Amino acid sequence: MAVVPGMTELTAPYWQAARENRLVVQECQSCRQLWHPPLPRCPHCHAAGPAWRQVCGDGTIYTYTVVRHPTHYAFADQVPYVLAIVELAEGPRLVTAITGAAPEEVRAGQPVRVVFREVADGVTLPYFALVRYQGDDHGTA
Amino acid sequence: MTAREVAIVGIGQTAYGKALPGTAWDLALEAILGALADAGLEPADVDGICRFAPPFEPVSEPQLVRALGIPELRFFAESPLGGEALGAVLAHAAAAVTAGLASTVVVYRALSQSRGGRFGRADGRGPGGPVGSGKAGGDGPDADVVVPEEDNRSFAWPYGLMSPGQLFALWARRYASVHGLLDEDLTRALGSIAITQRAYARGNPNAMMRDRKMDWDDYRGARMISEPLRLFDLCLENDGACAYVVTGAATARRLRDDPVYVLSATQTLSPYREPMGIYVTGELLELFPPSTAERLFAEAGVGRADIDVAEFYDATSYMPLRSLESYGFVPDGQAWRYVTETGTGPGSPLPVNTHGGHLSEAYLHGMNGVLEAVRQLRGTASNQVPGAEVALVGAPAGSAMILAR
Numbered sequence: 012m013a014v015v016p017g018m019t020e021l022t023a024p025y026w027q028a029a030r031e032n033r034l035v036v037q038e039c040q041s042c043r044q045l046w047h048p049p050l051p052r053c054p055h056c057h058a059a060g061p062a063w064r065q066v067c068g069d070g071t072i073y074t075y076t077v078v079r080h081p082t083h084y085a086f087a088d089q090v091p092y093v094l095a096i097v098e099l100a101e102g103p104r105l106v107t108a109i110t111g112a113a114p115e116e117v118r119a120g121q122p123v124r125v126v127f128r129e130v131a132d133g134v135t136l137p138y139f140a141l142v143r144y145q146g147d148d149h150g151t152a
Numbered sequence: 153m154t155a156r157e158v159a160i161v162g163i164g165q166t167a168y169g170k171a172l173p174g175t176a177w178d179l180a181l182e183a184i185l186g187a188l189a190d191a192g193l194e195p196a197d198v199d200g201i202c203r204f205a206p207p208f209e210p211v212s213e214p215q216l217v218r219a220l221g222i223p224e225l226r227f228f229a230e231s232p233l234g235g236e237a238l239g240a241v242l243a244h245a246a247a248a249v250t251a252g253l254a255s256t257v258v259v260y261r262a263l264s265q266s267r268g269g270r271f272g273r274a275d276g277r278g279p280g281g282p283v284g285s286g287k288a289g290g291d292g293p294d295a296d297v298v299v300p301e302e303d304n305r306s307f308a309w310p311y312g313l314m315s316p317g318q319l320f321a322l323w324a325r326r327y328a329s330v331h332g333l334l335d336e337d338l339t340r341a342l343g344s345i346a347i348t349q350r351a352y353a354r355g356n357p358n359a360m361m362r363d364r365k366m367d368w369d370d371y372r373g374a375r376m377i378s379e380p381l382r383l384f385d386l387c388l389e390n391d392g393a394c395a396y397v398v399t400g401a402a403t404a405r406r407l408r409d410d411p412v413y414v415l416s417a418t419q420t421l422s423p424y425r426e427p428m429g430i431y432v433t434g435e436l437l438e439l440f441p442p443s444t445a446e447r448l449f450a451e452a453g454v455g456r457a458d459i460d461v462a463e464f465y466d467a468t469s470y471m472p473l474r475s476l477e478s479y480g481f482v483p484d485g486q487a488w489r490y491v492t493e494t495g496t497g498p499g500s501p502l503p504v505n506t507h508g509g510h511l512s513e514a515y516l517h518g519m520n521g522v523l524e525a526v527r528q529l530r531g532t533a534s535n536q537v538p539g540a541e542v543a544l545v546g547a548p549a550g551s552a553m554i555l556a557r
Contacts, residue, residue, distance in 0.1 A: 014297045016306035048304045048431060054423065074329065074436065076321035077379040078312060083275040085297055086312045094313050094378075096322060096430060104431060108311040114379075119329035131296045136310055 013130040014085045021049045024063050029135045032127045036103050038064035047103035068125035070097040070139065073104055077114040093117050097139050110138040117141070155453055158246040159404035159411035160555065162191025162397040163523045168360050168514030171266035172391040179393035180211040180262035181219055187395040192407050193256060195220040198397075200254030202241040204261055204517060205230035211262045227254035231419065233426050235465050238518035239551035240419035245398040255399060261519040262393035270389045271467075271515070274314035304431065316467050317386045319430065321378035324470040326436050328380070331485040338380050341488035343371045345469040345504075346384045346511055348497045353508025356534040360388055361512040385469040387510035394519035396526065412529045413556050415452035415542070420444040420550040437474065440550025445479050448544075452554040456481050459554070460540040461528050462502055463521030465547040466509040472496070476504070479546055498535065506535045521545050522553070529557040 018026055028035040038045050039053035040062050052059050075095035081087045093109040095117070109117055110126060123139035130136050164186025166172065166179045174182075188195060201216060203209050213228045229244045231237035245257040265271065275297075299309040313319065328338045350366040353359035366384060374383035404411035420440050424431040432438070449455060462481070464472040476487040481502055496504035507513040507524035514520055525543035527533040533540075546552035 012294045012296060014299060014310045014312070016310050017298045017300045018306075019301045022301050022306060046433075048307050074322045074326035076318060076325055076381075077376075078318055078321075079379065080375065080377040081312070082273055082315040082318065083297075083309075083312070085275070089312065092312055094311060094318060094322065096436070102433075106308040106311060106313055106430065119325065130310065134296075138311075 012085060013134065014083065015131050015134045021051065025049065026134070028063065028065070029127060029137050030133065032135070033065050034068050034125045034137050035063040035065050036099070036101070037061040045101050045103055047105055066099050066101045070099040070123055072109070072117065072119050072121045072123055073098045074119055075109065075117055077117070095139065097123055107137060107139050109141065111140045155415040155451065156413040157401055158249045158398055159401050159413045160396050160526055161399050161404045161407050161411050162187040162189070162193065163395070163526050164188070164190055165358070165394045165520070165523055166392050168358060168390050168392040170390055172264070176210045176262040176264040176268060176393070177215055177219070179264060179391065180216065180260055180395070183262065183393035183395040184216065184220065184258055184260055187258065187397050191397045193397060195222055197256045198222050198258050199225060200227035200245065200248050200257035201225060202229050202231070202245045202257055202259045204234070204237040204241065205232040208234050208517065209261060210264070210268055227257065235467070235518055235547040236419065236421070236426060236549050236551045238465060238545070238547045239417045239553045242398070242414060242553050243417035243419055246414050246417060249398060249400050255403065257398045258395060259398065260393065260395035261517050263516060264391045265389045266391050272315055272317060272386070272389055274309070317381055318378045320468040320470050321381045322430065323436065323474070324380050324468070327470065327474065330437060331488065333488060335380065337488060339372070340492045341473055342380070342385050342469040343368060344491045344495065345472055346371055348495060349466070349505045349509045350512045351497060352506050352535050353512035356507050356513060359508040359513040360390060361508060381468055381470070384511065387467045387515045388512070390514050392514050392516055394516045394523050396522060410530045410557060412526045415454065415554040415556050416448050417553040418444055418448045418551060425549060439474070439478060439548050444550040448552050448554060454542055454554060458542050459502060459544045461506055461525065461537045461543045462504050463506070463509070463525050463543065463545045464504055465518040465521065466505060466511055467515070469511060471548040472504055472509070475546055475548055478548070479544065479552070503537050506533060506537060518545065518547055525555050529555060
């Protein structure tokens with residue numbers, strides 16, 4: 012059992028790309044600004060018809076919290092888990108969870124990279140993993 | 153709005169409790185009748201209602217008009233976005249009175265979390281019902297939960313980011329990293345607020361936690377909910393209702409010797425700065441534009457030093473901490489030190505949440521803070537700030553009011 016995103020015409024391309032292990036955000040075809048979550052028009056120049064652009068998948072942890080008390084039964088056996096806002100290298104921020112790390116390893120400002128995990132049939136979510144450098148006790152990513 | 157054109161002439165409330173008898177409708181009626189009686193008015197005098205919009209406020213205008221026998225309501229307005237309605241409902245009531253759209257406006261908030269769902273839960277027992285709170289799709293206990301796309305929830309809930317406490321943990325952690333706080337610094341700051349408010353609640357007969365003392369061992373020993381927020385950093389979940397009545401100043405002076413005048417009231421919205429909107433492109437900690445607070449004070453014609461008491465909306469202990477800064481009482485990045493060294497208790501330069509706040513009196517979406525401000529300005533509060541003349545009531549996202557006697 013998983014908690015999965017409902018999709019609309021506006022949001023489905025994001026989740027379809029995630030199924031293909033690609034992380035995308037909207038890009039204005041007129042002024043080239045990027046943003047997330049999706050909007051019907053560019054919030055900067057108001058051009059219609061924004062496109063989806065794949066981003067590199069690198070980012071940093073803007074802020075995070077370790078959830079130790081679940082507020083939904085779907086997460087009752089997943090605590091503790093690490094929620095984070097990640098700032099992508101391209102600028103936009105998104106809500107995600109940090110995977111593959113002990114809660115005490117996580118710090119604000121740490122570099123992270125997207126990983127994709129299928130959470131239900133046909134539903135893949137972008138998560139982020141700590142970028143571990145050579146020489147780190149924990150090995151390399 | 154012109155300062156002192158309108159006033160709060162009556163306040164009413166129910167008891168606050170974990171599971172009160174009666175529906176939210178019952179509770180709303182009790183609070184509203186109490187407020188009208190306090191003002192010396194009859195239900196038939198009411199011609200305006202301002203309220204928090206659904207799904208937060210469960211009791212509708214038609215329910216009240218029927219049950220109170222109001223002959224004709226000629227002005228009614230709803231303010232969306234939860235806590236962002238706190239100043240807005242008063243701004244709308246005051247605007248209606250000054251524009252001549254209504255003469256006697258009731259503002260209320262009723263809450264039955266024991267029947268209608270808890271704000272701290274996200275699995276179909278939240279205030280949004282099936283739209284806002286999970287279990288929207290699928291069959292059987294093992295079926296996937298499909299999160300409808302609404303206010304970007306579908307980008308957050310699948311990761312388990314579902315409750316205000318979790319969201320404000322993200323803000324609190326950001327505050328610590330921006331200002332270079334150690335975990336212990338943040339614990340001291342948040343704990344100072346929680347413990348100070350509990351001490352106020354101990355002197356307030358209305359407070360749910362009036363008999364529950366809390367010291368640092370209690371605070372630190374409570375379980376971590378969503379780091380860095382512990383159990384006592386989060387507000388109570390309860391039933392109850394609050395109401396107040398707004399009239400023109402001349403009417404108010406006829407009705408009572410001690411009307412509480414509205415000096416200013418704000419509502420504000422800017423991109424992703426609605427309550428719990430996290431996708432701001434600038435600094436996450438800035439929950440409303442600084443111009444909002446400047447407007448609040450400029451329209452009131454008072455300065456920070458004139459505020460004798462502040463009641464800050466506190467779904468979590470982080471909110472009053474940051475509100476001290478965002479409303480301009482303490483420089484950015486200094487409130488964590490201020491609340492531990494100067495404090496907000498009795499005798500401090502700015503007593504905060506003198507009723508115990510949402511953490512220790514009850515949770516009423518900020519409305520119990522309005523009632524406390526009125527009592528402070530009448531000189532009838534349980535934890536009376538001596539000589540209080542001007543009060544600020546404010547939500548973290550900039551919806552606020554300045555009141556004066």
